[in-house]
Amino acid sequence: MKVFLAIVLLLFSHLFLPAQNQNSDPTGDQFLEDLMKQYPQYFEQVLKMRDSLKVQIIYTQIDRDANNSPTFKNYFFHYNPDNYFYPASTVKLPVALLALQKLNELRLPGINKNASLITDKAYSGQTAVLNDPTTPDGRPTIAQYIRKIFLVSDNDAFNRLYEFLGSQYINDNLKRMGYGDAQIVHRLDISLTEDENRHTNPVSMFDASGKMLYQQPMQFNKNPYQLRNDSIGKAYVTDSGLVNHPLDCSRKNRINLLTLQQILQSVLFPASVGSRQRFNIREEDYNFVYQYMSQYPGESIYPHYDTAQFQDAFGKLLFWGSEKGSLPKNIRIFNKEGDAYGFLNDISYFVDFDKHIEFMLSCTMYCNRDGVLNDDHYDYDTVGLPFMKRLGRAIYDYELKRKRLHSPNLSKFSLKYDK
Template identity: 30%
Template sequence: MNKIYLLLVCILTGCSNPLEKVSRSKNPIIKNVMTNDAIYEVQIIYTEIDTSDTGAIVFKDYSYKLDQNEYFYPASTVMLPMSVFAAEYVESIDKINLDTPYAIAKDSLKNSVANDIELLLTENDANAYNRLYDLVGNEFINKRFRESGLSPSQISHRLDIENTDSMTHKEFIFFPGYTDDPVRSFKKEDTSIEKLQLKNTSKGKGYFEKGSLVNEAKDFSHMNYVPLSSLHTLMKRLVFPDNFDKNVQFKIEESTRLRILKTMNASNKETDVLSNEVGDYKNFYMQGDSINQTPDYLEIYNKMGYGLGTMTETSYISDQKNNICFFLSATILVNKNGVYDDAIYEYEEVGLPFLSQLGKEFYKLALLRKD
């Protein structure tokens, strides 16, 4: 963002916009990224939360470089909408619920959608994601994106397997109880997915395919996409559903909504970070520069993801000790060499320190705002 513009905004407004304050931070970690924000493809959304005189929750949103038509790879953040819409799908079927055991045809192993959702939200489990993808189908998910006003989101493929975009799904058999007949979710065929008509779906200068370097930009137009604004809105609707019209609220039981939130929060409290590697973290904003467990007074409800050089997190942070709360969502690309699928990305060197410092900057602003 143009520095002269930022200076003018701060002169006219007193820099009351928290995003303007953070973008002008003297912290070298923030400064390095913000002065090269086009290279890092940074997008940020921050929401202040107040209570009106009548007790109503009031949001005030601020955004930086936000563009829902500017593609970034969402990685495992797609598991948050997958969890919500899979819950909707199951709760729409008579005689079964999230805890009903199921087996996939020709497989004796039993599972449950509740367990799959837990694995998505706590472990970024690709196998659980793929099972729910097969159960629900991308036609249902993408229809719900549109109905919920979360376009241009699109789920197009499975994760970490061959034939990720196969249109044929497996048959699921649910077992409601000893006296009830099994409930079958028959094989379905996905509708064809059109290429994303977005900016920047061709990225970099090369990528590896089957061990060989291809010297051309990588095409992301056929891949999953959930814009930052949709992730941010989805999290707001999960935490404060009554602040939104009934027609865009999620079609899940209240107990299911609370269960999803509890699972996200518990994930941030139960495990110490074992190393400084990005894959060991449960959240980037408040934990990204520390191997310590999240303090008990911080309630963090989040979904983070990283892959192909992109790091993204959407989060609701509530400090029970200081009585402050806010939403924060951000994404950053850290692929200095411009080559994809080479496993050479600056996650620990650039992305993790930036997102961690970003979280702390907004946390400090929230504390000051309270005072």
Template identity: 30%
Template sequence: MKHCLLFIYCFILVSCTAEQQNPNFLETALASKDISIKRVMDNIEKYQVQIRYTQIDRRNDSVLFTDYDFQVSDSVYFYPASTVKFPTAVLAMEKINQTDTLTIHTKYYIEGDTIESTVADDVNEIFAVSDNLANNRLIEFLGFETINQSLKNKGIAPVRLSHRLGFHSEDLRTKPIIIYLNDSTTGITQPILNKTPKPLALFEIEKGKGYYENDEYINEPFSFKQKNYYPLSAQHNLLKRIIFPENFNLNEQFHLNKEQRDHLLNAMHTVPKEMGYDKKEYYDSY
């Protein structure tokens, strides 16, 4: 694709004070003569870079954020790819708490599928190897309407998740889930009918020069109007709520218990080999 997107997401924890930190850190970094940076900065329109650098200062019991932005815009579209798996993982954990009989270790499977899983395992697979099937299972558990509304209710907007990832069905209806309640009984969820997503009206919503559909090459840019929309500002706001929940009002927080939050934070930094994956095929940065 001629107009490819370079998406750089910077969230840097800084221990020094605001007075010690160079306030033009981002500007200085982007002015570097390093060939990798200079190539992008000399072709801004081609790469469509968006960067948010956040300085974090701790004063007594307070945590203060100072954002430095470069071309961050909710109106300029980029395809969020697998970053949408983060909110799906968090919201699935939170939904577990709505039922006393469920935990993140409760086994379940999707009707018509043979894979048994747990939310804990799905979260591990999402962060270790960016597993599409694990994400899609949680989509069936939540439904798109619940995902989008829950994020908006917590002040994380704009956002619109509208499709599963990888090889999947475009069916708007979720599949029933069979849950093992104990050794002798199971429960089954009802399908959720999601609304047809409204076309996005954003800048740069069409990408590339051509694309394949049903093995046929279509010689025109691909439209992302019906695709997932999860801009940098929304991603940033979700991450802050996970790392620093105490900085937000209760209605803006994700209500995870200690076991759930510890599991999530651990999964976020665990490399594939520590999850049991073959270290040659699934290298550390896989």
């Protein structure tokens, strides 16, 4: 009987395991600091100013066994899950995955990511969406919103998925999955009250012939939010002028860096995390996410993007920074970045098909020397992007030299793009 109970407990505990084979204790970790000290011309100032720049880094080595199964080892720099950073567009990653999950959970005939999603309005601050000129037939779909999110980080696309899900569904599911520190409580790039963000639009889904497949009334998130004391900066600009105290972020989105990286790992390597942490999505949806997470804007047909505005490196902060022009096809980065309120964030998985290397790298950095928000005087171009580029390349160069017992088979991530 005791043996039976032990087996049951072992199997049950697997449901709640964090990402497997990881060093998840960041205390006393010197590896990244020592690596950056090898490049004082790039990193000396960042090492000295790590507190004011609010830098946090997670680098994950990936090793494969003879069966190509991966193991993961995390290295941290200045990581503290209690230190608030504004996640900006990185919250689009879990919301896109949850949208695919909700479709799968509905289990209704004809319901999928390519069904028409019509968004109505029924409350203060809400707007409707009846068509989408970026699709071949003008129909708004969840698939198209997800493409826009990963290709160019479209804010309206995120807002429409937020409305389809409702903030209660988002946060309840992330908590259930073990990502309980995440709080995604508002739309992006639109000024609404907490009450307006708790209310989400009624939506309907239709097939290509116009037959209604699903109808969802306006939702309201009645759950209390966690009490927080998060703030940013020393002052901020409003339409009325300068406000001389920190920006209150206690009702803004929050998610820590390790949680974001674990979410990315869960979708790229679902077998490497406990079943509780996996999103309930279909195999075809995994491949869909992989494609648009790594595809360049110029490789997209629908939506079409002007490559003068959206360069290949758009959104690929780590390793590429603000690089212009065409990028080599042997390197692909599967990521979600975000920038706002002076923060630059990037959560990434790198593959080089020619050199047979792979690794994960995540970073957040505060690029706002004067501490004033909304003044359009951020240090993205002079501090943040150069640092992100050099950090990615320093890790890449290290990976080129790192010995592996088994070369990874990366064919899973060798994808066909739109063009």
